[in-house]
Amino acid sequence: MSAIHIANRVTRIKPSPSSTASDRANALKRAGKAIVNLVVGEPDFDTPAVIRQAASAAIERGETRYTQNNGTPALRTAIAEKFLRENRLTVNADDVIVTNGAKSAIFNAFAATLETGDEVLIPAPYWVSYPDMVLACDGRPVIVTCSEQDGFKLTPESLRAAITSRCRWLLINSPSNPSGASYTRAELRALADVLLDYPHLAIMTDDIYEHIRYDDAPNVHLLEVEPRLADRTLIVNGVSKTYAMTGWRIGYATGPKTLIAAMGTLQSQSTSNASSVSQAAALAALNSGTEFITTSLEIYRQRRDDIAARLNAIPGLSCRVPEGAFYLYVNCGGLLGKTTAAGQRLTTDNEVVLWLLDSAGVAVVAGAAYGLSPYFRLSIATDLPALQHGAELIAAAVASLK
Numbered sequence: 001m002s003a004i005h006i007a008n009r010v011t012r013i014k015p016s017p018s019s020t021a022s023d024r025a026n027a028l029k030r031a032g033k034a035i036v037n038l039v040v041g042e043p044d045f046d047t048p049a050v051i052r053q054a055a056s057a058a059i060e061r062g063e064t065r066y067t068q069n070n071g072t073p074a075l076r077t078a079i080a081e082k083f084l085r086e087n088r089l090t091v092n093a094d095d096v097i098v099t100n101g102a103k104s105a106i107f108n109a110f111a112a113t114l115e116t117g118d119e120v121l122i123p124a125p126y127w128v129s130y131p132d133m134v135l136a137c138d139g140r141p142v143i144v145t146c147s148e149q150d151g152f153k154l155t156p157e158s159l160r161a162a163i164t165s166r167c168r169w170l171l172i173n174s175p176s177n178p179s180g181a182s183y184t185r186a187e188l189r190a191l192a193d194v195l196l197d198y199p200h201l202a203i204m205t206d207d208i209y210e211h212i213r214y215d216d217a218p219n220v221h222l223l224e225v226e227p228r229l230a231d232r233t234l235i236v237n238g239v240s241k242t243y244a245m246t247g248w249r250i251g252y253a254t255g256p257k258t259l260i261a262a263m264g265t266l267q268s269q270s271t272s273n274a275s276s277v278s279q280a281a282a283l284a285a286l287n288s289g290t291e292f293i294t295t296s297l298e299i300y301r302q303r304r305d306d307i308a309a310r311l312n313a314i315p316g317l318s319c320r321v322p323e324g325a326f327y328l329y330v331n332c333g334g335l336l337g338k339t340t341a342a343g344q345r346l347t348t349d350n351e352v353v354l355w356l357l358d359s360a361g362v363a364v365v366a367g368a369a370y371g372l373s374p375y376f377r378l379s380i381a382t383d384l385p386a387l388q389h390g391a392e393l394i395a396a397a398v399a400s401l402k
């Protein structure tokens with residue numbers, strides 16, 4: 001008998017499948033195989049120089065101690081200003097919490113609110129961490145399938161049909177990882193109309209990709225469309241994707257006072273404040289204007305258009321051109337039932353993905369990981385020549401199928 005008992009809350013969850021796929025791709029790489037890794041979920045750009053310099057300056061000024069648990073007043077004020085400037089939402093800096101990445105804001109919100117068996121509505125395809133975070137916090141993830149025909153978006157009908165008296169939260173991630181789907185003002189209005197009928201349901205919006213959007217319509221938040229939902233909505237955001245700052249680990253959230261206070265209590269007894277130096281960097285990021293955002297968006301757009309066209313030209317594959325984020329969610333249903341050169345019949349997206357890795361040397365993540373098959377997610381956060389090479393390898397592999 002071992003002295004170390006691993007708790008149920010851990011054994012019922014699994015490590016992130018995108019890291020698992022990445023690990024496998026890296027292992028093959030180390031073994032000397034050429035791999036085009038299209039798994040990555042982070043910008044391939046460096047953090048902009050003004051942000052890096054602000055961090056260095058903070059170190060030199062001695063900003064290397066604990067900060068207020070919920071974040072420095074300067075950063076919380078800048079976040080409140082950001083909500084007004086970019087989202088037309090009035091937020092008090094006291095109702096903002098700065099967290100160790102958006103991930104810890106989401107986790108702490110669930111940990112602060114879920115009792116055993118409480119349900120969380122998660123539209124699929126979903127970011128892989130949502131269901132496991134709910135499970136780790138003793139909740140029950142309830143998956144609501146959003147079909148490709150519906151643009152991978154929740155419809156008012158499917159939302160209404162999924163709500164029960166045990167539902168605590170609805171998660172909305174727009175633009176979405178992995179589908180890139182982004183809700184329009186009219187779609188948010190229709191969802192808000194349903195939500196108004198169910199006052200017991202809280203809403204969590206994960207807006208981490210809000211600036212990576214390709215359509216020209218202005219960014220719109222659920223609370224701008226329906227301010228009456230404000231007393232039960234938690235907004236989660238962060239600097240990771242917008243400013244190429246994944247390693248700095250700064251996220252933030254705002255919402256009802258009691259919830260922000262509870263999240264703060266949990267944070268104070270677990271991680272404490274997010275890194276002081278990273279907070280100084282995030283402050284500079286939020287005050288850095290729009291140049292980096294515009295430039296990186298144009299690069300993503302070029303890749304999206306180029307690679308989506310290449311993939312759509314491959315018989316058996318198709319992908320919707322996403323409105324946002326930096327992923328393509330590729331339908332591989334047309335490959336199922338085909339036989340590989342080695343004589344294997346492909347029956348699931350998991351098998352397609354393993355076959356692509358082994359035979360084409362291209363690493364992507366199976367749709368099964370995101371709760372909607374048969375698809376795979378391909379990240380475009382890699383330079384265009386590598387992406388084009390990856391698309392060519394995929395085309396050649398698919399052409400070899402019988």
Ligand code: PMP
Nearest residue numbers: 041101102103127177238240251
């Ligand atoms: N939400 C979504 C939808 C994401 O894709 C990610 C990053 N993969 C996060 C949240 C977490 O971001 P952070 O780096 O701020 O923890």
